[in-house]
Amino acid sequence: MKSTRKKPPKASTVKRRDSSSRESVAALKEIIAAQAQEIREGAEQHAATSEILRVIASSPTDLQPVLDVVAENAARLCDATDAAIWRADGDNLRSVAHYGPVPLVEHDRPLNRGWPAGRSVVDGKTIHVHDVATELETEFPEAKSRTLLSGARTVLATPLMREGMPIGAVHIRRTEVRPFSEKQIALLQTFADQAVIAIENARLFHELKESLDQQTATSEILGVIASSPTEIQPVLDAVAESAVRLCIAEDATIRLVYGNLLRQVAHHGTIPTAGAEQDRPINRQSVMGRAVVDRQLIHVEDLRSPLAETEFLGAHVPGRDIHTMLATPLLREGVAIGVIGLRRMVIRPFTDKQIALLKTFADQSVIAIENVRLFKEIQERNAELREALEHQTATAEVLGIISRSPTEVQPVLDAIVESAARVCGIDDVVLRLHEGGVMIPRAHFGPIPIGRIEIRIDEPQFRWVRGSEDER
Secondary structure, rough: OOOOOOOOOOOOHHHHHHHHHHHHHHHHHHHHHHHHHHHHHHHHHHHHHHHHHHHHHHHOOHHHHHHHHHHHHHHHOOOEEEEEEEEEOOOOEEEEEOOOOOOOOEEEEOOOOOOHHHHHHHHHHOEEEEEEHOOOOOOOOHHHHHHHHOOOOEEEEEEEEOOOOEEEEEEEEOOOOOOOOOHHHHHHHHHHOOOOOOHHHHHHHHHHHHHHHHHHHHHHHHHHHOOOOOOOOHHHHHHHHHHHHHOOOEEEEEEEEEEEEEEEEEEEEEEOOOOOOOOOEEOOOOOOHHHHHOOOOOOOOOOHHHHHHHHHHHHHOOOOOOEEEEEEEEEOOOEEEEEEEEEEEOOOOHHHHHHHHHHHHHHHHHHHHHHHHHHHHHHHHHHHHHHHHHHHHHHHHHHHHHOOOOOOHHHHHHHHHHHHHHHHHHOOEEEEEEOOEEEEEEEEOOOOOOOOOEEEEEOOOOEEEEEOOOOO
């Protein structure tokens, strides 16, 4: 029988298998490490989102803590040197939050395409600059000097979009040339969305509070009108106070038309009123006067501007640096019966909402003034009707007595003096008849004793005929 013997494996085959196993293990470790990294990143992102949502929930009216947290998380999770959040303010972008060691050269920048954050807002899309040093001259000439000062090299900016409109941008930077990954770009867009949610929440909450404050103020003023139908002063005082508080002014003044003058009837605020109580002529040289003359709202953004100083010579009060002023007339059936004015010590124009609110306060003032006028007219008319009715009733009573006592004079005379006292609102009435050149008392009503006093027609003095010592 022929014996057989196994051949040993070739060394090269064993080595290949060992090498393949090691590579498989290494690849598996890489996969595990990558998955672990993704899990960590996901956990960090979840934690960051939870933190931002928590701050939003705990600060519905205070936007700053939310923006600060968004900036911090954007810088940390996107592995950036710093992060800044910018909000559109007219023709500028204003820095509202910043995190990181890279300084912001300016906190207000023009809203244009000359720098990454500005371009992201103008274009409404994410701007990723791998190396600003190579693109300064051609793409971002306006950012050259600022970029050199900051030391930033790689920049990523994404817009804050609300209902399809950009309202700002989130801007992150690195001081080395290291482009951001697709995940980091997507993550920054998530942070931008969270910032928009916070901004929108704060805006809606603020608008709701404003609306509630306005409704409350309107209700309070209407309540004062209802509780003071004959008094205008409490209403005007309440209007002035509400106008200052809700329109954010230094003071409010209400003046009413008296002939050719404007007379101050209410004031509230911190601006001194020394001399302001004086009557002012109605003309176009003052803001409030012009509002009355033109019967329309007058809004002056800066009384100290050369044009305004020429237009409103009567608006300048020595020692008072008043800049922005708003005045609207009190119109009744198209006729200006007064004016309400607001003032600010800084150049800060009133918003459309504040202007509309002041018009509402003006309308409420007119309602109150008209109510008081109508109430007084009704009272006067009622008094006239009561007086006429009393006269008619007294006449009817006297005529009734005459008809019941056609042969007796005294009951008629007694009724006449009693009715005269009641209708004329006096305490004592005496009726005298002319008899033989003497006025003899024939009827009396009231508490004052008359004794027996005779008055001779041809003598200027009384002559006492009979009476007690007390009567004399």
